Amino acid sequence: MQITLHKTLNGPQGVFTLNVDLRVEEGELLVLTGASGAGKTMLLRCVAGLEKPDSGVIRYRDESWYDSAHGICLPIQQRHAGFMFQDYALFPNLTVRGNIEFAQRKGASRKRVDELLEMMALGDLQHSKPATLSGGQKQRAALARALASEPRLLLLDEPLSALDRETRLRLQDEILNMHRQFGLTTLLVSHDISEIYKLSRRVVILESGLIAREGAPADVFGAGRDGGKFRFAGEVLAIEQADVVFAISILVGNQIVRIIATPDEAAQLKVGSRIMLLSKAFNPMLQVV
Amino acid sequence: MNYDWAPLLLSFKLAAVTTLILAVIGIPFAWWLSITRTRFKPALEALVSMPLVLPPSVLGFYLLLAFSPNNFFGKFIDDWFGVRLAFSFEGLVIASVIFSLPFMVHPVQSGFQSLPASLSEAAYTLGKSRFVTFLRVLLPNIKPSLLAGIVLAFAHTIGEFGVVLMIGGKLPNETLTASIAIYDEVESMHYATANFYAMILFAICFTILLVVYVFNKRILRAG
DSSP states (O other), X not given: OEEEEEEEEEETTEEEEEEEEEEOOTTOEEEEEOSTTSSHHXXXXXXXXXXXXXXXXXXXXXXXXXXXXXXXEOOHHHHOEEEEOTTOOOOTTSOHHHHHHHXXXXXXXXXXXXXXXXXXXXXXXXXXXXXXXXXXXXXXXXXXXXXXXXXSEEEEESTTTTSOHHHHHHHXXXXXXXXXXXXXXXXXXXXOHHHHHHHOSEEEEEETTEEEEEEOHHHHTTTTTTSSEEEEEEEEEEEEEETTEEXXXXXXXXXXXXXXXXXXXXXXXXXXXXXXXXXXXXXXXXOOO | OOXXXXXXXXXXXXXXXXXXXXXXXXXXXXXXXXXXXXXTHHHHHHHHHHHHHSOHHHHHHHHHHHHSTTSHHHHHHHHHHOOOOTTSHHHHHHHHHHHHHHHHHHHHHHHHHHSOHHHHHHHHHTTOOXXXXXXXXXXXXXXXXXXXXXXXXXHHHHTOOHHHHHHTOOOTTTTOOHHHHHHHHHHTTOHHHHHHHHHHHHHHHHXXXXXXXXXXXXXXXXX
16 A cells, blocks of 8 residues: 655644655554654544545555545545544444444445454443443444444554553454454554554654654664663652762652762752663563563 | 414414424534535624524514515515415415524534534444435434424424514414414403413423423433
């Protein structure tokens, strides 16, 4: 699949241009990442047909979905691109089963609904309305609904961002399973680096509408580039003298760590300084949590 | 005393026909207003809202001019459809549709606007047409707004007075509605008859609104 497009956008930092040239392999699971407002969602929306690029070409296999030079813009309904929205967009008036049945094409079998319900472990919830579901259940229902329409392509816009950690991990497995089972070409937006490592073999980083880097997650996120260092941003909370050295308390994330510093180092610091904590990873301890 | 039920029945007939027409044209129009990006939208919204602030006599006066067989519109309708709009039930229906339009359009439009755009977008990506999406996704999810629009349009038409007075002409069974009948009876010092109409209107309107509020609460809770 080819996605080449230009579109002028109004972002939080002012006007910028989404300028992307991407090839997506058949059956690939490609992750898009980058700061919010970089144009990831807009890219998915253009592919789905929900937005129109200013110019460019979107081709799926040998079918033109969009081609500004030839004035082609295939309607959303004919692209058969399953889209999963950040808010899931389940129809509140229909039950889980109703949502899935609604999505089916004409003549699709009822059995297929049962299969999808079973696959997503929604059998017991099939007669519930979306408002009564938890985040993870809604996500599964939305995924089942997208699959029920027999899409040729899956577009998942931050499908897991609203969920707690445990649910995320479980649903990452489900997305992987689903991808293996159906082999659907999938574009997924994610901010979570561990999620990207887990789900994809190729990741694209968007910055202000441009592709900043793309490749395997390990290359793109640069493990190895800094010589295998840990880097943490932190803030100095307290500086205490202990004999000839200083003990510095530093807030890293939600944790307070104490580091020993020489008098020379301590002299550069004061309470409230923003610092970078570096460590060569020669003997880190790993513990399963 | 012998009471004439005809004005009451006429009022309800007028309200029912008006509400039906408003449901058919007002609901799609409200949907269109909720999604349109035309730059004429503010002007259209202002026009729809005019009956809220305009004295009914102003609207009635212009409608009377328009409906007159001596003028283009009235003559056109008379010649082509054989319908005389001035001082007739058909004329009242048209006037009521215009006059009650905001009561249908406002609640329904805000109902549509309260739905997240992703709902219709999701339906489109599932291959559903705009019409199917409107019918099966949007309408069922704004039931309380639809109910509010229908009831307000109905109740407001029952309560119409000024416009009917201007273009109606008090013809029994044709344009003599209950609200006009009350005014007439009071003018002729028939307080008992006026009270009869007034009491019934009061009771019925109260009952309708009561049912709506009870029902609406249940819809909201279930939704």
